[in-house]
Amino acid sequence: MSARILIVEDDRTFRGFLQTVLRGAGHAPEAVETAEEGLVLLARGQYDLILSDLKLPGMSGLDFFRAARGEGSAAPFILLTAFGTIEEAVAAIKEGVADFLTKPLKDPETLRTLVGKHLHAGSRERDYLALKETEAAGLPPVELIFAGKVMAEVHGLVREVAATATTVLLQGESGTGKELVARSIHLYSPRRQGAFVAVNCAAIPENLLESELFGHERGAFSGAVQTRRGKFELAQGGTLFLDEIGELPLPLQAKLLRVLQERRFERVGGSREILSDARVVAATNRDLGEEAREKRFREDLFYRLNVFPIELPPLRSRLDILPGLVDYFIRRFARLTGKELSGIDPEALEYLRRYHWPGNIRELQNVMERAVILGRGRVRREQLPDFSARAQASAPTEAPRLEEVERQAILDALEACGGNRRLTAEKLGISKRTLQYRLKRYGLIGDEE
Template sequence: MKGRILLVEDDETFRSFLQTVLEEAGHDVLMASDGLSGARLIKGQQFDLVVSDLKMPGKSGLELFRDAMRDADPPRFIFLTAFGTVEEAVGAMKDGAFDFLTKPLEDPDALVRVVDRALEGLQRSRDYLALKESEAGGLPPEELIFAGSAMQPIRKLVHNVAGTTANVLIYGESGTGKELVARTIHLLSPRGGGAFVPLNCAAIPENLLESELFGHEKGAFTGAVQARLGKFELAKGGTIFLDEIGEMPVALQAKLLRVLQERVFERVGGGKEIRADVRVIAATNRDLAEEVAEKRFREDLFYRLNVFPVNLPPLRERRDIIPLLTEYFIRRFCRLVGKKLKGIESEALRAMKAYTWPGNIRELQNVVERAVILAQDTVRAVNLPDALVGAGGPAAAGRDKLKMVERDLIVQALEQHGGNRRQAAEELGMSRRTLQYKLKEFGLLG
């Protein structure tokens, strides 16, 4: 990581030497000749790191450090000290300074190494804070997003791909946490300090989607009274998350392909090429390979997006985490509504573990929110929806039989029409999308 460093040193020759060492290592270096001028710079500008002499006239490095630590987001400090003041430098480390080096500096690489460690630690801290902010905004922390045995391979994939520039395509049913995984990839990436800009391709009318993606110039169409930035420009230096990419119209897919290939685009109604300095993460609940075969999704775009596929399992395959998620959501909604509950009774938890959760984690979250609102001292079975409470009882057996009948009817319809899903759906009186969901639910995709 390359950082913005303030170098505070009263010895001009030594200061110039240190500046050369740090700039040759790729860092952006500003300099101050004493503690007072260093303090003014810290007050007026943002620095990742301060490399400061400990003993200086006017204001010592230690005073500079203590003043800076009062800020909400203080820079890290590395001290340069003579042998006689090592004890003071050690004391400063106990108060939060990162490290110190003794003067004279015999090995310039030692400074580069300690600076690199400080900046890497700073980046990890920022990643952690970003994840905590996500949690405060209603997003579970990373350890909960990837909880359970089924998610351990996914967690490894996410950490492997996060530091690269590869496009990622996340597959999963609605409500499985595709956006949470995308945000985690972004936060763990070198672009983690930039913007994360989500766009649900299914939620925007087709005639407005191009403008949402690429922006438009004034007068580009009726109602375009002023120029507007699109998501690709808003995500500059960061990540754009294209949810439900399978819903994107074919004509617009060609324009997205150009962005991925050439890293440029134009606003609607404009001719100026704009550089797309973004990472693309896409997600879908469709089988895109089948969409390609049916000519509803461009094959070349599919291969561009599918560089690094990540498949999220549904909640019914992650039943071991239902108690953890339930506890997390109870705590969260108790904070939001100002309640104090003891937790959840065993009967209610058994019902939740027996349920199939067709809406996945999003459905679980909604169920817990409702239960917290209704509960008095403990979340009980009576606070859960009727369909969920009966999931493990005699009614469940009846539902299972109905499911088997439904599965057999689907299989028969597909066999009758030679595997043509459109014709099978028409015969069954359901939409093709509903049939697609049923095929996934019954494990008939392959």
């Protein structure tokens, strides 16, 4: 695995030796003489690992580590130390330094092994956490999300854009797997060593959203008893996923635009500018172009986000993967419930194939969880919900318009939840704010509500 490595070492001969060894191992090392120069490079870009001498002219290696963490760098940090300062290096590990290496080196292999250990450990941990989060959310594995003919083009676009720092806008209906695609962009990218930080713009109260994104200083408002880093800082060197970006209030849209344009921001109640090195991937189930034309979304922000749009197709357009998804969910929920099921009857699978799936993969997940709970031996037609009122006609030309299907789905969910909008939003797999927007759009409530 090739990695970008920052070397800070004041001994020119030893600095050159470190570069030669790491370059020979397939990495891309950059070397400077002082910690101050190192901070300048960190402000310009992210590194996969930092190698620094403990004793430096000016700022020490430990102070350099503290400053780098303060600026949001999450790269593993290895200190180089002489035998006489090993105790200092051990103390530094308690502060978060990943490891230390004594000089002079016994042989180049010692350096290569230690660097490889921390690069691979970081990569494994991030991949493991991403998989655990995906499993906890009940989402299918990446290879199943990208399966099928329709998604082949999407997978190609994801692979191409992942290698860049370009802002990406994921568009598609609710439940199509936008967050999983965003995670894939992160894991395919050079930033995979950094954090993947997700924010649902519709799930956080408007008065708290600014602090959530940009952080706040102590005393910035009532209850701000200590300084807190926001999501942009937590995502330094990694990827920030802004889900349901269409729900972002207009005042915050202006602040987001500034970050995207100038790569800097300030915490709430603060005056110090913080450089941003977070790659932004945004997602929406709205037509942001139409929202911009109707002045509900800033046009300049839309163009800034829409640099590289990727449209995720609905489940009804990729029914070739339905058997694979059904099998995955049956096995997953059977394992969670301790039931033994051998699959699904062909009649039941065909019944699922004829449905239009307005809630997409998330809706299928909910349907299969219920079916597994009711199932005995195999999932059968009688264990599935009654889709007859909204099932697709066999001829594509007779299929209902998406707006009509969505409106009816909302009405049905509202009725099933006794008019409770919070429960309705949860049932549909959308935010309460999105439900409110849809209710107004389809004339189901007045503007004053």
